[in-house]
Amino acid sequence: MLELTLDSVTKKYGKKTAVNGISCTLTRGVYGLLGANGSGKTTLLRIICGILETTEGAVLYGGGAIRSLGARYRRILGYLPQDFGYYPEFTAKRFLLYLAALKAIPKDEAGKKVEELLGLVDLAAYQNKKIKTFSGGMVRRLGIAQALLNNPEIMVLDEPTAGLDPKERIRFRNIINSLSRERIIILSTHIVSDVEYIADEILLMREGQLLAMGDIGHMLEMARGKVWECIVSPEDTERYQAGFNVSNLRNTEKGVRLRIISDDCPVEGAQPVDPNLEDVYLYCVQLKFPSNLTT
Amino acid sequence: MKKNLSVGNKDDCNTAGFGRKAKDFRRKDSNTDEKAAAERLRAAAETLVPEKEKRGDALRQIRKNIHEKTMCQTDRTIPLGNLFVIQLRHISPSFWIIQGILAGSLALLLKKISMDDGALPDYLRWISVLAAWMGVLGCCSLGRHFSQGMAELEQSCYFNLPQLWTIKMTLSGAADVLVLALGSGTIAGKTNLPFGQVCLYVMVPFVLSNICCLLFFTALRGSRNRYGQLVLALMTGLLAAAVSSLPMEAYAKGSLWAWAAVFSGGIGIYLCQLRYMYGKIRRGEIVCWN
Known part of the structure; x- marks a missing residue:
């Protein structure tokens, strides 16, 4: 069975702990990794890819440590790094063929796969153009294509939608959705709506720890009854923002409509509303580490 | 029916x-x-x-x-031999152009020294400097994985960064050694010294400059950019010139053991450096610097 297990994974850089004892098991599906900058998402993804060594704990694939599996594990891995580099003088096609060779894909299969993927990410028309002439979004799409080259069982995508315009993001979400049945896809992003649309499960990280893990329904349930809306005068807005965790603010004819995350009713007349994933995120990151949040 | x-x-x-x-x-x-x-x-x-x-x-x-x-x-993979061909195809053309310029310069210089009836140190000075620069060029080619931000991605592939490095070093090293061996053969012919002896004199600065390159490369992140590489080229060039400016007694037959000792020691240090670098890459220490 396709199963990736993180067993007390810890990574320390000197005295700083970037990832702190994360344990979880991932099976088929899309996992969205959410967390603020510096929360340890990228470090965790690099550990999952076997690029970084853990200080303690291990990542197991099918019961075997990925360190011992070595090339056998890398063979079924597709990775899109956050800082996706490229050789600027390469054309898109040559770049993909180069990576196909590094992924040990035989030449006859590589050619077909490259054509197919360039079409999938809408770069077929630019396949013979040098990458240095590409826009940020095009480079990102090329990055997504290379991650799919070996038809990986495990896909790790670090900020895959960064730099993509809304249309490209929708296209990307559709690609991921169509791929998710057969593999484990782990993606980190700051764009909560991306995760909301495509992730089967969400992993929330803060300060290197796994704060919460569960499906969207479960996550939303966590913040149910903690999200309020009220209308306040423009003069009071600043005071509320300072005193409460305000997730949204909108000017209306009656005043300023605030969306507040709070355990208790923040102000008389505030109405509880259905939470969304952004509310959950804001609710979780302000919490102290509770032990009962993961499922 | x-x-x-x-x-x-x-x-x-x-x-x-x-x-x-x-x-x-x-x-x-x-x-x-x-x-x-x-x-x-x-x-x-x-x-x-x-x-x-x-x-x-x-x-x-x-x-x-x-x-x-x-x-x-699938268990079907491309054979390792094919990977050499692929790497050869994907090494930047500028690498081969500069390598060609260095080899061409070496041939011209050797010819000129020969026409001027130069002595052994005259030959060695130039071939040592060019050998050092060939080493720098090889190291720069390895550094491209980092300077272009490809190292992280390549490390996640089936053939990962240490394997690519090994292939590249073998390819560029073989090209360097071939050029230097040809140069040494020419010098041996002109100075009536044994080929092996001249090779030793040429290979010592080459190995030392390679050690410097790896040291510089490991210690300083800045060494991976273009300016860092220029500084490196200057530094190793000076080192090679210094080695080849030793007094004539140093080239006497009796001192050969010292050259052999420096050469063997240099190879040992170089291998230790590679092991250290590969360990760092495997642990992700220099792949993930950001």
């Missing part, structure tokens, strides 16, 4: 091409126990004639699925 049947459930490959009859049969049996149903289904299937075209489609679909699965889990 047997009826030509249409496809029942397109997603179910086992029923593709058998059609309504099988489907109806299954519906009828939905409440009976599985074993009996399977038995009856098998018996009914024997009476069915699959529709040729639909069966062809289904088989094609199955073959496609198997092919896709093979791409994922």
Whole structure:
């Protein structure tokens, strides 16, 4: 069975702990990794890819440590790094063929796969153009294509939608959705709506720890009854923002409509509303580490 | 007469091409126990004639699925030998151009010194400096993985960064050694010294400059950019020139053991440096610096 297990994974850089004892098991599906900058998402993804060594704990694939599996594990891995580099003088096609060779894909299969993927990410028309002439979004799409080259069982995508315009993001979400049945896809992003649309499960990280893990329904349930809306005068807005965790603010004819995350009713007349994933995120990151949040 | 049947459930490959009859049969049996149903289904299937075209489609679909699965889990890989060819194709053209310029310059300089009736140190000075620069060029080619931000991605591939480094070092090292051996052969011919002895004099500055490159490369991140590489080239060039400016006594036959000792020691240090670098790459220490 396709199963990736993180067993007390810890990574320390000197005295700083970037990832702190994360344990979880991932099976088929899309996992969205959410967390603020510096929360340890990228470090965790690099550990999952076997690029970084853990200080303690291990990542197991099918019961075997990925360190011992070595090339056998890398063979079924597709990775899109956050800082996706490229050789600027390469054309898109040559770049993909180069990576196909590094992924040990035989030449006859590589050619077909490259054509197919360039079409999938809408770069077929630019396949013979040098990458240095590409826009940020095009480079990102090329990055997504290379991650799919070996038809990986495990896909790790670090900020895959960064730099993509809304249309490209929708296209990307559709690609991921169509791929998710057969593999484990782990993606980190700051764009909560991306995760909301495509992730089967969400992993929330803060300060290197796994704060919460569960499906969207479960996550939303966590913040149910903690999200309020009220209308306040423009003069009071600043005071509320300072005193409460305000997730949204909108000017209306009656005043300023605030969306507040709070355990208790923040102000008389505030109405509880259905939470969304952004509310959950804001609710979780302000919490102290509770032990009962993961499922 | 047997009826030509249409496809029942397109997603179910086992029923593709058998059609309504099988489907109806299954519906009828939905409440009976599985074993009996399977038995009856098998018996009914024997009476069915699959529709040729639909069966062809289904088989094609199955073959496609198997092919896709093979791409994922196949044991078929490109042979390591092919990877050398691929790396050779993907090494930046500027690398080969500069390498060619250095080799060409070496040939011209050797010719000029020969025409001027130069002595051994005259030959060695230039060949040592050029050998050092060839080493820098090789190191720069290794550094490209980092300077272009490809190291992290390449480290996650089946053939990972240490393997790529090994291939690149073998390729560029072989090219360097070939050029230097040809140069040494020329010098040996002109100075009437044994070829092995001249090789030793040429290879010592080459090995020392390579040690400097790796040291510089490991210690300073800035060494991976263009300016860092220029500083490196200058530094190793000076080192090589210094080594080749030793007094004539140093080239006496009696001092050969010292050259051999420095050469062996240098190779040892270089291998230790590589081991250290590979360890760092494996742990992700220099791959993930950001």
